[in-house]
Amino acid sequence: MSHRILRVAGVTGVAALALAGCVADVPAPVTSAPPLEASGSLLDAQSSRIIDETMAELGAADDERDTGLMTDRVGGDVITIRGAEYTLANADDGPAPTVLPDEMQAVYVSAADTWPRTMATVSVQPSDDDTPIVMLWVQEGIDDDYQLREWAHMIPGATLPAMPGPSTGAAQLGLEDSSITPTAQEAIEQYVELLLAGEGSDLNDAFAPDTYRERLFAARETYVDAANEADGDYVEKVQPDLDASFAMATADGGALVFAPLSITSSFTVEGATVSIADEDEPLLDGELDDAVTHTYRDFIVIHVPAADGDALPGVVAAEHNLIKVSDS
Amino acid sequence: MSLRTTALVAGVIGVLLLAAGLIADAQRPPRDVTPTASVDTAVVVYEPEMIAFAADNRIGFSGDGAIVGLTARPADAEAWLAEHDATYVTGVPDWETLSTDVAEPAPSPSPTVSPSASASPSEPEPSPSPSASEGESAEEAEPVDLLAEGSQDHWRQDWRGSGRLSIVASEVPAGEVLVVVSQDGTPLTSADLALTRDVQDGWITPLIWWGAFLTAVGVIALVLRFIDLRPAQAKGEKWIADRQRVGEDDEPTPGSRRARRAAGEHLPEATLEDEDSAPAPSAESSPRRAATAASAASVAAASAPSSSAPSASSVSSTEDAANTDADADDHPGPDGEEERS
Incomplete structure (x- = not known):
């Protein structure tokens, strides 16, 4: 009996040992991560979802003309500017808010691994009289939604440079990144200096012509002449907002620089009462006497070409937004 | 032997x-195996290396509520995971288990476990989470939607399940991180990976x-x-012996094949040529003509009155027929003439 048990046990053991050697080893682990198929921060589906949600939120606010409905997807200067537009639109025969198309002809996404990040788009042409609109979204952190912060109509005749596609994304450049010349911060500061100095400045030849500064200079000349006639004074201040400025690399090694500007124009006369245009009346805060100050929140997009090119930096999109009129 | x-x-x-x-x-041993790991966090992570390792196999997760699988760029996933407790599946040490590594968020308090989370609609907690037993304060924690508390802009793809979520690893784009989240914040219970191994x-x-x-x-x-086959064997041997035994004294049965063999039937017919006579009319070259000649000879012999071979047996050889034929030619008679006509 015991021999039989031993025999069975032996056969079982041999079979078990044989089977133990029949199973292949666990495959070796993969030690290196495969390359990312799309390294841009946003795929088309993601950017489309962001745009759709933004336009839905903006549309809801436009319908109610209530900036309080701008919560997640719309922020920054858009709330301020849209608030002024709602104020103007609520007046009799007031202009309608700027039409921001929800259909885009180009979307530029960032390739950054850090924050803040930007996404820029170029809309289709809103109407025959308007040029396409460049819009800027900003994401401050991983837990924050991309927010529409700025928009600007393209300068007539301007062209935007080629940008990297969503599969790679555009490098998010720091304002002092020296890979472009001038740097983004230098471009902003030099352009602001040009705006302050006027077309007689040496910097006027450092930037390609654009209608934005031409109109600004023309308006300034009008105000200055009026002030001189009334023994008054006209002071215009232009300040960049570097904290809200961003730069994205173009495909050819240049950059698109997005820069909001704050402009105040103060007009003062002696012994008289100033008046303003009727369409600006709804934005007046206070009662006009001998001084008036117009406050603008502008947004410009400067194209800094690649260093090895002969092209000049130039403003390719700009928006001049009156947001406030005060009596001092 | x-x-x-x-x-x-x-x-x-x-x-x-x-x-x-x-x-x-x-x-x-089964070819299909499922290494498994127990999980005690609401977030489980498969990094790109593990996704590549899993290849076309199926990744599974089990939990008590809604489970959402999401992919993101590594940098984005890392930033999001820095604020959440997460279990990283790191490898398959053997065919039975998955190795894991639990990572806790940075020292800053995580909003996922803080009772002062945003005022999402409070729902009765279906069951206390395992971590709630560690302290009374934890019992006050309410389910928090881990995904709704922050932006979802960085998530690229998503899969959703209830109680169980299974994803084919090859559906996760290469290089992206797979983050699986128990949406209400309760810990997932297990993670597994279905593999097919080679069994020889x-x-x-x-x-x-x-x-x-x-x-x-x-x-x-x-x-x-155990069966005695000797009778059958003897019977068979006798039959074989009978078949093989042939006695010298035995006379063949008349008419049998043996008798015919003994009579020489099997011997071939042969024709011996007569040197003095003319060659036989092509008996060698044409058996049919030889047979015809033999037949004619026998007829001639039967009709000739002075036949020289009246005692010819009924079994006549070809040689006899030839000779008879030759004789008929040498001594033509009226019958012979008549036969020629």
């Missing part, structure tokens, strides 16, 4: 082989068949050992 002994030995070997084969078949068991089935064959041989030999 006799044939029967050899068969018995083969039968014993066959029994052993059959037993080994059946035992091996019963213990045959092709020898088991032949072993069983050979064992069965040899066993059958042995059984047959064993059965024959």
Whole structure:
């Protein structure tokens, strides 16, 4: 009996040992991560979802003309500017808010691994009289939604440079990144200096012509002449907002620089009462006497070409937004 | 060693082989295995290396509520995971288990476990989470939608399930991180990975068949050992002997084949040419003509009144026929003339 048990046990053991050697080893682990198929921060589906949600939120606010409905997807200067537009639109025969198309002809996404990040788009042409609109979204952190912060109509005749596609994304450049010349911060500061100095400045030849500064200079000349006639004074201040400025690399090694500007124009006369245009009346805060100050929140997009090119930096999109009129 | 002994030995070997084969078949390791790991966090992470390792296999997760699988760029996933407790699946050390590594968020308090989370609609907690038993304060924690509390802009793809979520690893884009989240914040219970391994068991089935064959041989030999076959064997041997025995004194049965053989029927017919006579009319070249000539000769012999061979037997040889024919030619008669016409 015991021999039989031993025999069975032996056969079982041999079979078990044989089977133990029949199973292949666990495959070796993969030690290196495969390359990312799309390294841009946003795929088309993601950017489309962001745009759709933004336009839905903006549309809801436009319908109610209530900036309080701008919560997640719309922020920054858009709330301020849209608030002024709602104020103007609520007046009799007031202009309608700027039409921001929800259909885009180009979307530029960032390739950054850090924050803040930007996404820029170029809309289709809103109407025959308007040029396409460049819009800027900003994401401050991983837990924050991309927010529409700025928009600007393209300068007539301007062209935007080629940008990297969503599969790679555009490098998010720091304002002092020296890979472009001038740097983004230098471009902003030099352009602001040009705006302050006027077309007689040496910097006027450092930037390609654009209608934005031409109109600004023309308006300034009008105000200055009026002030001189009334023994008054006209002071215009232009300040960049570097904290809200961003730069994205173009495909050819240049950059698109997005820069909001704050402009105040103060007009003062002696012994008289100033008046303003009727369409600006709804934005007046206070009662006009001998001084008036117009406050603008502008947004410009400067194209800094690649260093090895002969092209000049130039403003390719700009928006001049009156947001406030005060009596001092 | 006799044939029967050899068969018995083969039968014993066959029994052993059959037993080994059946035992091996019963213990045959499965090809499809599912290494598993227990999980105690609401977030489980597969990094790109593990996704590449899983290849076309299926990744599974189990939990109590809604489970969402999401992918993101590594940098984005890392930033999001920095604020959440997460279990990273790091490898497959053996065919039974997954190795894991639990990572806790940075020292800053995580909003996921803070009772002062945003005022999402409070729902009755279906069951206390395992971590709630550690302290009374934890019992006050309410389910928090881990995804709704922050932006979802960085998530690229998503899969959703309830209680169980299964994803084919190859559907996760290369290089992206797979983050699986229990949406209400309760810990997931397990993570598994279905794998198919190579088992070299092709020898088991032949072993069983050979064992069965040899066993059958042995059984047959064993059965024959207990059956007395001598009467049947003797009968057969007698039959064979009868078939082979031929006595010299035995006369063949008239008309049998043996009798015909004895009479020389099997011998071939041969024609001997007469040197003095003309060649036989082509008996060698044409058997049909030879037969015709023989027939004509016999007719001539029968009609000739002075035949020289009246006692010719009924069995006449070709030679006789030829000679008769020749005689007929030498002595033509009226019948011969008539026969020619």
